[in-house]
Amino acid sequence: MKMLKGKVAVITGAARGIGKTIAMEYARSGADLAISDLKMDKTLEAAAREMAQTGARVLPFASDAASFDDAQQFIDSVVDEFGRVDVLVNNAGITRDNLLMRMSEDDFDLVMKVNLKSVFNLTKAVQRTMLKQRSGSIINMASVVGLQGNAGQANYAASKSGIIGFTKSVAQELGSRNIRCNAVAPGFIVTEMTGELDDKVRDDWISTIPLKREGTPQDVANVCVFLASQLSEYVTGQTISVDGGLNR
Ligand code: NAI
Numbered sequence: 001m002k003m004l005k006g007k008v009a010v011i012t013g014a015a016r017g018i019g020k021t022i023a024m025e026y027a028r029s030g031a032d033l034a035i036s037d038l039k040m041d042k043t044l045e046a047a048a049r050e051m052a053q054t055g056a057r058v059l060p061f062a063s064d065a066a067s068f069d070d071a072q073q074f075i076d077s078v079v080d081e082f083g084r085v086d087v088l089v090n091n092a093g094i095t096r097d098n099l100l101m102r103m104s105e106d107d108f109d110l111v112m113k114v115n116l117k118s119v120f121n122l123t124k125a126v127q128r129t130m131l132k133q134r135s136g137s138i139i140n141m142a143s144v145v146g147l148q149g150n151a152g153q154a155n156y157a158a159s160k161s162g163i164i165g166f167t168k169s170v171a172q173e174l175g176s177r178n179i180r181c182n183a184v185a186p187g188f189i190v191t192e193m194t195g196e197l198d199d200k201v202r203d204d205w206i207s208t209i210p211l212k213r214e215g216t217p218q219d220v221a222n223v224c225v226f227l228a229s230q231l232s233e234y235v236t237g238q239t240i241s242v243d244g245g246l247n248r
Contacts, residue, residue, distance in 0.1 A: 002030030003229040008082040010034045010075070012065045012122060013092030015044040017191040018141070021217035022089055022224045023047070027056035029225055031087070034078040036063040057082075065092040065118035075125035084133060085126045087228040090119040090140045090163075097152050108155045115159035119166055123181075127174070136179040139227050140167050144187045144243045160185075164239050171237030180236040182227050187243025189215040210245030 009026045013019040014035035023035050033056055037044045040062035048060040059081055063074040078085060093115045096107035119140050130136030145153055146160025163183055170181040188194065188205050194214075197205075206214060220242050226232050227240070241247045 003225060003231070005030030007031045007086040007228065008084050009087035009089065009228060010078055010085055010126070011089040011091055012036050012118065015047050018186065018189060018217045018220050019089070019091035020047050022091065022221045024051055025221040025225055026228065027051040027054040027058065032057040032082060034059050034061060034082065036061045036065065036074055038062065038064055065122060066113045068121045071121035071125045075122070079129055085129050086136060088122055088126050088138045089224060090122050090138070092118055093141060095153065095156050097156065099152055100154050103155060111155040112159050115156065116162040119163055123170060130179045131177055134178050137228050138170065138179070138181040139224055140181070140183045142183040142185045142239060144185050144241065144247050147185055147239070147247050167239065168237045175236055182236060183239040184220060184223055184227070185239050185241045185243065185247065186220050187215055187241070187246040189217060189220060191217060208246065213244060215242060215244060
């Protein structure tokens with residue numbers, strides 16, 4: 001079913017991993033896309049070509065989500081090209097894990113800037129367009145770690161908890177204009193980010209998950225289609241866990 005037909009979606013950090021899978025699923029669901037990543041390289045260009053094979057119009061952009069000016073220029077170009085923005089997925093994110101004892105100030109600041117400030121940057125940039133349209137769906141990528149914390153990830157957990165507070169506030173501010181804002185909190189999803197874990201760590205994680213398997217980017221993308229579509233038109237300010245039941 002083409003649930004996103006006629007919609008224009010912006011997805012950050014979409015050259016690979018969860019962002020790429022969300023963008024692919026949006027394209028299959030009928031949306032046109034503006035996808036961004038840090039560099040305009042073969043990976044981003046190939047991702048855009050793959051998505052365009054669905055018949056979607058797909059434009060790739062090099063844009064640093066952590067930069068306020070980049071985010072504004074990116075969205076200005078999207079509005080010039082497509083005339084509207086219906087869906088924004090703030091997906092770009094990084095980890096710089098370490099115990100607090102060893103965590104540097106730079107690693108704290110960088111994670112906050114890329115994971116949390118980027119959400120502010122892009123949301124500010126689309127706000128005017130969505131207000132004019134009197135519609136929009138903003139989807140922010142949080143994490144189970146933002147709900148529960150995790151030893152060795154104080155910076156990452158703080159950034160993801162911050163996203164949840166930001167999401168709830170924006171939902172309250174913009175709800176009267178029919179702009180929705182929700183967060184998705186994935187659990188243990190297999191991507192390049194988690195692929196480096198050794199087997200023992202991976203098995204330990206899986207044993208704690210009620211559904212007894214790791215998640216896939218597709219599991220996350222499916223929920224993101226729901227949040228972008230009319231099926232969720234009465235859902236805002238929520239954090240939806242996609243974690244096999246990990247968060248209780
Ligand atoms: P990934 O590392 O595979 O992909 C992230 C993409 O974002 C990369 O293409 C990277 O180049 C891009 N990116 C990084 N910094 C950027 C910036 N400043 N501007 C634009 N693009 C930037 O990561 P993955 O696993 O696909 O994660 C995507 C999101 O999901 C992240 O926000 C992550 O925190 C979140 N998440 C991932 C989980 C997992 O288990 N993989 C679990 C929970 C949340």
